[in-house]
Amino acid sequence: MNELTLEEIYNETYNDILKYVVIHAKSLDDVNDLIQNIYLSLFEKIKANHNIENVSAYLFGIAKNEINKYYRFKYKINLVSIFSKKENMELIDTLKSDIDIEASFLKTSDIDYIWKYLLKKKEIIQKVFFLYYYLGLSIKEIARQLNITESNVKHYIYRTLSELKEALNEYNK
């Protein structure tokens, strides 16, 4: 199997694997390493002439193992609920929904600031943002994937956007 075929596999499966990794990783900061390890493992197997009938299924198997390994060696799995009772008491209706995010973020230097800002947020917020803004998943799909309510997804998006806007204003002063 030549390199072009490896690239084709990469291009065809990247978004699905990325989504899987983002959902299961603890931090967005670890996503690149995980993605690289997963594909490296697959490509090595292919190059070693392993007969892989269903590449996609095989790839998800590798991804699962990689995530397990990641938690085994890097993080202890946190079994505590991702939502505290206090947070659940906050209602989506109480949040403003008229934040003009594009108008708020105009400078290129803000790109790095946003990344760093989101990395400081709880893992669930990082995931919601990535799935929503980068992978374009619907609120409903994000809620299903992360096993939280749609209200909570909205809550995280709007509250974090609001906070981010204020932080950026401060940053740009």
Added chain:
Amino acid sequence: MNIINKSFNKHINKDENLKIIKERMNKRNMKYLKYSLIPICLLLIISLFLITNNNKPDIFDDTKEIYINEIDNMNLTALDSDIKVENNYMVEIYDELLNIVIPTDLNKMNGLAIFLSDGTFNNYVIEYFNDERRITIAYSKTNTPIRDYFIDDGKPSIINNTNLVISKYNTIYIVTFKYNDIYFDIETSNIKEDELITLLESIIK
């Protein structure tokens, strides 16, 4: 693409990840190559050591450089029927052989002359021996002494600026050289290396 999307795209970039994966694959290949090179290098070092060791003289000092050429087998030549051995012939002892050092236990001596089948003289032979050990010195000013088996040329040794080839087969040493225009062919049986060298140094001065 909004700015949050751009932020994610910059830090989790598909193309950049593919590039890094390729680099890591190349690095791994280099690593495997590196590990596969280790035994090759070791083999090379051992080979170099063996070659160097092979090139190193067995004995070396200011006056001599001795290489003993070990041989696996000796090919018999069919010369036996073409020569005639004279036991009662007056063997001429050249000056070079007057003061040779022979191990004292070789207390028997014999002299021979070798003629070709047509009656032409070829070489003299003197033998020093006992029941267990023997030194046979064949020599001639005109011909290379005839021997009944053939040995390949080996790495030449040097004693007092004279080249000679020393071969060893089991307990037999064979030395061929030309010194003072005399062709020598010495064969020993059960003679020690240092005894042989002493003998040669007593001839080649």
